[in-house]
Structure formats: structure tokens, C-alpha cells
């Protein structure tokens with residue numbers, strides 16, 4: 001795991017090259033760190049972001065038109081719209097369970113949101129530690145702060 005705190009002032013602006021308003025109000029630190037992969041949950045679906053390209057990890061949700069989100073996307077707005085429309089066709093109970101299973105947390109150190117992975121936890125002093133994939137900061141499970149899954153990071 002390499003440290004993710006190198007600050008780069010390059011914006012992944014393949015969509016439009018215009019003003020900073022295109023960054024949709026995202027926190028600056030999310031956009032400054034674009035040299036790795038980000039994994040986060042969006043409404044229960046697991047999204048991988050690498051070099052400003054998005055990929056939806058295998059969708060296990062009945063009714064969801066999986067083909068509509070197959071492949072790699074560089075337009076987060078388009079992908080988000082496709083997911084929203086796919087979710088509207090999905091089984092609501094399954095969706096709810098999926099969202100409970102795929103949740104985001106905030107790193108207490110670098111504040112980056114990431115997908116919470118129970119199997120990645122390390123037992124320590126009677127508790128469980130979660131390691132931030134970006135800055136390697138370790139936090140006890142019961143001190144984690146949950147982050148919304150309604151943002152596209």
C-alpha cells in the first residue's frame with residue numbers, strides 16, 4: 001500500500017476543460033489525489049475509479065439491467081444517471097440489503113471516503129482495525145464515521 005498523501009494539482013478533467021465549477025462541489029482532497037484506485041459505494045453498487053475512469057463492479061441485484069453499466073465510463077454524470085435508472089427497475093428489498101452491505105466510511109485522518117470491507121479488518125487489542133487504503137491510517141471499527149452513499153466520489 002503506497003501512501004496517498006502526495007498532493008497533485010491535476011484535475012481529471014476529460015469531460016470538460018472549463019471552470020472549476022465542473023467539479024460538482026467535490027472536496028478538494030478527493031480531486032487532488034488521482035494516482036490510485038478509489039473504491040466506493042454508490043446506492044449499494046460498488047464503483048471503482050481509476051485515473052478518472054469508472055467501472056461498476058459486478059452488480060448482484062435482481063432486475064438491474066447490468067448491460068447498461070458494463071464497461072468503463074469517463075463520464076460520471078452519465079454513469080450515475082444509468083445507475084439511478086437501473087435502480088428504479090430493481091427489487092427494492094434486494095437493493096436495501098445491498099446498501100446495508102456496501103457502505104462508505106470516512107478516513108479519520110485524510111477524510112477520504114472509501115468502501116468499508118469487513119474482511120479487511122485486523123484484530124487488535126480486542127477490537128478491529130480498519131486501514132485507510134489511501135493514507136494507511138488505522139482506525140478502530142467502533143470509531144469509524146459512516147459516509148453517504150449518495151455521492152459520486
Ligand SMILES: [Zn+2]
Pocket residue numbers: 107108109110111112132133134135136137
Ligand atoms: Zn486516510
